Amino acid sequence: MVNEPSVLDYFKSIFTFSRGRILKIPGGELEKGTENKSGEVKGASREILDLGVTERLDTAPRIEAEPLPQAVLVSIPWLCFAVLGLALLAQRSLEPNPERTWTIGGVLYLLAAIALVLAIWRGEWVVAPLPSGERRSDPLTVRQIPLWFGIVFIFLAFLTFGGNRFTSLNVSLWLAGLALISSAFWLPGSQPRPGGLRLRVFLDRKQWGLSISRWALLLLGAALLAIFFRVYRLGQVPPEMVSDHAEKLLDVWDVLHGQTSIFFPRNTGREAFQMYLTAAVIQLLGTGYTFLSLKIGTVLGGLLTLPYIYLLGGEVGRRRIGLFAMVFAGIAYWPNVISRIALRFTLYPLFFAPTLYYFLRGLRTSNRNDFILAGLFLGIGLHGYSPFRFVPIVILVGIALYLLHRQSSGRRMQVVFYLILLGLVALVVFLPLLRYALSNPDMFSYRALTRLGIVERPFPGSPLLIFLKNLWNALTMFFWDNGEVWVISVTHRPALDIVSAALFFLGVVYLLTRYVRQRHWLDIFLIVSIPLLMMPSILSLAFPAENPSLNRTAAALVPVFLIVGIALDGLLTTLETHFTSGRGRVFAWGFGILLLFIAAMQNYGLVFTQYQRVYELSSWNSSEMAQVIRSFAESVGDVDSAYVVAYPYWVDTRLIGFSAGYPTKDFALWPEHFVDTLANRRAKLFVIYLQDQTSLDALKSMYPQGQLHLHPSRVETKDFWLFFVPATQGT
Incomplete structure (x- = not known):
C-alpha cells in the first residue's frame, strides 16, 4: 500500500x-x-x-528522510480534571437564578472535595512544599539613648494631641518619637549602594542594555490587566454619589480650610486617612470636591494592595502563587467595586496586606525589622477604616498558632519579643487616635456599638443564634449570597466569580489536607484568618440584615485570593508533572490562561453591566440635576435662584451642590418655605420630584406665569420636573 x-x-x-x-x-x-x-x-x-x-x-550510505511523527506518552490526570470540573459545575449551579438551591451545588462540592483528597492521597495532585524558614538568633538588644529620647517625644506628642487636632508641633513630636523608637530596635544589615552611586556607574558604561525576563513580562501583563479593570470607565462606574460621599467631601472641605482633625465626628464618626488622601488628590491634580477625587484615592489604594498580595504568594509558597493571586484579585468584582465606590472600604485590605506580609516574613526569617514594618502598617491601618480594629486580634491568633506548632521550636521567647515590638510600634503610630479615644470614648466606639450592641436598637432575636447565622452567611458569601447592599455589590449573588469560587473551595480543602499531613501552622492560619477578618460584619448583631457586607469583610479578600492562587498553582503543577513532553508546561499555562479569561469575562460583566445597571436604578441622578442648575446659573439665572424641592427619600440635595461646583451649597427648599422665594424677583428654577403633585400645585398657584417642563433622565423612572419662573420687571 x-x-x-x-x-x-x-x-x-x-x-x-x-x-x-x-x-x-x-x-x-x-x-x-x-x-x-x-x-x-x-x-x-x-x-x-x-x-x-x-x-x-x-x-551503508546515509540517506536523509523526513522525520516521522513521534508518539508522546503522557499520563493524563483524569482525577484532577474531574476535581476541577465538579467544583466548576457546583459553583455554576449556585449562580443566581429563580430556582437555585443548595442541593446540587452542595453535593457536587462534596464530591469535588472527596476527589481532591483522593487525588492528593494517590499522589496525582502535587502537594507543593511550603517555604523553608530561616533560623537565626536575635541578640534582643536595644539602643538605649534613642529609645529614651523617643519615649520623651511620644509623651510630649500625647499631651499635645488634645483637642482633636493635628498641628505642626504635635505631628513633629509624634514622627520624631516614632523614628527614634524604630531606630532603637532596628537591626542594621547589609546596605545597598546609594542610588546616586548606582546611577553614576550605569551612566559610565560604554554600552547600555535592557534585559526583560519572561517572568517580568508576565508580571507586566498581569499589572496592566488589573489596572484596566480598576480604572476603565472610572468616571461612569458607578455614576452617582450617595449621602456618605457628601459627608466625606464636607470633611475634606474642612481639612483644606484649616480644620485638621484627628477623628471626624460627622455622620457617627470616621477615621482621618481618606480625608487627607482626598485632600492631597485635590491639591495635586486639581480635580475639585468631586466624586472623581474620592475615586482616585480609593482606586489607587486598591491597586497598591496588589503588589503585596503578589509578595505574600512567596511567603505562602512561591512567586507563581503570588502572580495568580494578584491577577485574580485584580480582575475580581469584589475588590473592584469597593475601590470604585470611593469610600474608606478599600483601606481595610490596603493596610492589612503589608501588615500580613511583614508579619509572615518576619516569622519565617526571624528578622525583627519585619515586625517593626508590620507594626508600622498596623498602626496606619487603624487610622483608615474602623473594621481594621480587628486586625490586632488576627495577629495575636497568628502568633498563638505559630507558638503551638513545631515550627516555633527553639524560638518562642524570641517571637514573644517580636510581638511586643510589633505592638509597641503600632501603638506609637496609633497614638493620635488613642488620645482622642481616651477623651471621647463614646464617639470613638459609637459606630461599632450600634451594630454590636443595643445602642441604636434592641437585638431582633437571641444574640447567640444571630451570631451563628451571621457566621454561616458570611462564610458562604463566596459561593452563595454577598448581601443586599446595592451600593457595594450585585445583590444576592456570590462574592466570587465561578472560577475563583471553585478554586477557593479547592484551595481550602487542599490546605486542610496538607495541614493534616504536615501540621504546618501557616495552612491553618490562612483559613482561620478569613472568618476573623470578617468579624466586623459577622458581629452586626443588632442589624443582621447588613451581614454579609463586602466592605466590612474587605480584608478577607487577601487570604481568599492567596488560597485561589495556591489552588491554581497546585493544579498547573500537577498538569506539568503528568505531561512528560516539553509541551506540558505550555499546556498547563495555557489552561491557566483559559481559566483566567473565563473569570475575567464574568467579572467584566458583573462590574460594567450588572453592578452599573443596579446602581443606576437604585441611586438618584443628582449629577443630572446639577447639570441643569449649572446651565441655568450660567444663562438666565444665578445659583441663589435655583431650588430643589425637598421630598422624603429622594435625592440628597447636598450632592447637587458638589456636582454643580458649589461645595457648600445645599439647594434644598421645603414646601413650607415656598413663600420665601417671592422676594426674589430674578428668574427662578425649581427642580421637583416626579411624584410630588402637591408641590407642583402650590408653585402653580404661587407663580401662575411659571412654565413646567419634564426633564427626561438617561435612566428610566428618574425623570424630574422643572418649574421655571421668569424674572419680574425691575430686577
Whole structure:
C-alpha cells in the first residue's frame, strides 16, 4: 500500500534516539515488553538478522528522510480534571437564578472535595512544599539613648494631641518619637549602594542594555490587566454619589480650610486617612470636591494592595502563587467595586496586606525589622477604616498558632519579643487616635456599638443564634449570597466569580489536607484568618440584615485570593508533572490562561453591566440635576435662584451642590418655605420630584406665569420636573 513504511523508515525508527515507537513492517513481529531504547534496539537487531540483512550498518550510505511523527506518552490526570470540573459545575449551579438551591451545588462540592483528597492521597495532585524558614538568633538588644529620647517625644506628642487636632508641633513630636523608637530596635544589615552611586556607574558604561525576563513580562501583563479593570470607565462606574460621599467631601472641605482633625465626628464618626488622601488628590491634580477625587484615592489604594498580595504568594509558597493571586484579585468584582465606590472600604485590605506580609516574613526569617514594618502598617491601618480594629486580634491568633506548632521550636521567647515590638510600634503610630479615644470614648466606639450592641436598637432575636447565622452567611458569601447592599455589590449573588469560587473551595480543602499531613501552622492560619477578618460584619448583631457586607469583610479578600492562587498553582503543577513532553508546561499555562479569561469575562460583566445597571436604578441622578442648575446659573439665572424641592427619600440635595461646583451649597427648599422665594424677583428654577403633585400645585398657584417642563433622565423612572419662573420687571 502507498502509506506503508519502507524498510529504510523501519531502520530509522530503530536507531533514532528519541521517544518514538519502533515501526512495524507488515508480516513481521517485534519482540514485545520493551519500554526503553536499549530493549528496542536489542529486539530490533534480532529482527534484522531474521530478515537476512548482513551488510554492516556503518558502511551503508546515509540517506536523509523526513522525520516521522513521534508518539508522546503522557499520563493524563483524569482525577484532577474531574476535581476541577465538579467544583466548576457546583459553583455554576449556585449562580443566581429563580430556582437555585443548595442541593446540587452542595453535593457536587462534596464530591469535588472527596476527589481532591483522593487525588492528593494517590499522589496525582502535587502537594507543593511550603517555604523553608530561616533560623537565626536575635541578640534582643536595644539602643538605649534613642529609645529614651523617643519615649520623651511620644509623651510630649500625647499631651499635645488634645483637642482633636493635628498641628505642626504635635505631628513633629509624634514622627520624631516614632523614628527614634524604630531606630532603637532596628537591626542594621547589609546596605545597598546609594542610588546616586548606582546611577553614576550605569551612566559610565560604554554600552547600555535592557534585559526583560519572561517572568517580568508576565508580571507586566498581569499589572496592566488589573489596572484596566480598576480604572476603565472610572468616571461612569458607578455614576452617582450617595449621602456618605457628601459627608466625606464636607470633611475634606474642612481639612483644606484649616480644620485638621484627628477623628471626624460627622455622620457617627470616621477615621482621618481618606480625608487627607482626598485632600492631597485635590491639591495635586486639581480635580475639585468631586466624586472623581474620592475615586482616585480609593482606586489607587486598591491597586497598591496588589503588589503585596503578589509578595505574600512567596511567603505562602512561591512567586507563581503570588502572580495568580494578584491577577485574580485584580480582575475580581469584589475588590473592584469597593475601590470604585470611593469610600474608606478599600483601606481595610490596603493596610492589612503589608501588615500580613511583614508579619509572615518576619516569622519565617526571624528578622525583627519585619515586625517593626508590620507594626508600622498596623498602626496606619487603624487610622483608615474602623473594621481594621480587628486586625490586632488576627495577629495575636497568628502568633498563638505559630507558638503551638513545631515550627516555633527553639524560638518562642524570641517571637514573644517580636510581638511586643510589633505592638509597641503600632501603638506609637496609633497614638493620635488613642488620645482622642481616651477623651471621647463614646464617639470613638459609637459606630461599632450600634451594630454590636443595643445602642441604636434592641437585638431582633437571641444574640447567640444571630451570631451563628451571621457566621454561616458570611462564610458562604463566596459561593452563595454577598448581601443586599446595592451600593457595594450585585445583590444576592456570590462574592466570587465561578472560577475563583471553585478554586477557593479547592484551595481550602487542599490546605486542610496538607495541614493534616504536615501540621504546618501557616495552612491553618490562612483559613482561620478569613472568618476573623470578617468579624466586623459577622458581629452586626443588632442589624443582621447588613451581614454579609463586602466592605466590612474587605480584608478577607487577601487570604481568599492567596488560597485561589495556591489552588491554581497546585493544579498547573500537577498538569506539568503528568505531561512528560516539553509541551506540558505550555499546556498547563495555557489552561491557566483559559481559566483566567473565563473569570475575567464574568467579572467584566458583573462590574460594567450588572453592578452599573443596579446602581443606576437604585441611586438618584443628582449629577443630572446639577447639570441643569449649572446651565441655568450660567444663562438666565444665578445659583441663589435655583431650588430643589425637598421630598422624603429622594435625592440628597447636598450632592447637587458638589456636582454643580458649589461645595457648600445645599439647594434644598421645603414646601413650607415656598413663600420665601417671592422676594426674589430674578428668574427662578425649581427642580421637583416626579411624584410630588402637591408641590407642583402650590408653585402653580404661587407663580401662575411659571412654565413646567419634564426633564427626561438617561435612566428610566428618574425623570424630574422643572418649574421655571421668569424674572419680574425691575430686577
